[in-house]
Amino acid sequence: MTHATISVNEQGRVLIPAQLRQELEFRPGTPLVAYVEDGRLILEERAHLAARLQREALESRTTSGSVVDELIADRRAQAAAEQTDEDLPPAADR
Numbered sequence: 001m002t003h004a005t006i007s008v009n010e011q012g013r014v015l016i017p018a019q020l021r022q023e024l025e026f027r028p029g030t031p032l033v034a035y036v037e038d039g040r041l042i043l044e045e046r047a048h049l050a051a052r053l054q055r056e057a058l059e060s061r062t063t064s065g066s067v068v069d070e071l072i073a074d075r076r077a078q079a080a081a082e083q084t085d086e087d088l089p090p091a092a093d094r
Helices: 016-025 045-062 066-089
Strands: 031-038 038-045
Touching: 031 045, 038 066
Parallel strands: none
Antiparallel strands: 031 038
16 A cells, blocks of 8 residues: 655645556546545545445345335335324323
8 A cells, every 4th residue: 555645735735646646547637536534535536436336335235126116115114004003092092
């Protein structure tokens, strides 16, 4: 893992050192996404970020079925529970 110490200049700019750019194969015009995570500034190549998010979304799926079918089943269960609650007499009458 390559390390470098960098600083922010008066205009708020940061220069990515050559050794880091070479290791990451950044070329002039490489699109990067910057975001803050746990108090850290993260710079990530846009294509890498998109691939990582897709992979994480696929890994987070809990079933092998359709996400839409899962959502509909959850909503039906919630509606059934709400219907059961409405059918109960008020707490004072129980």
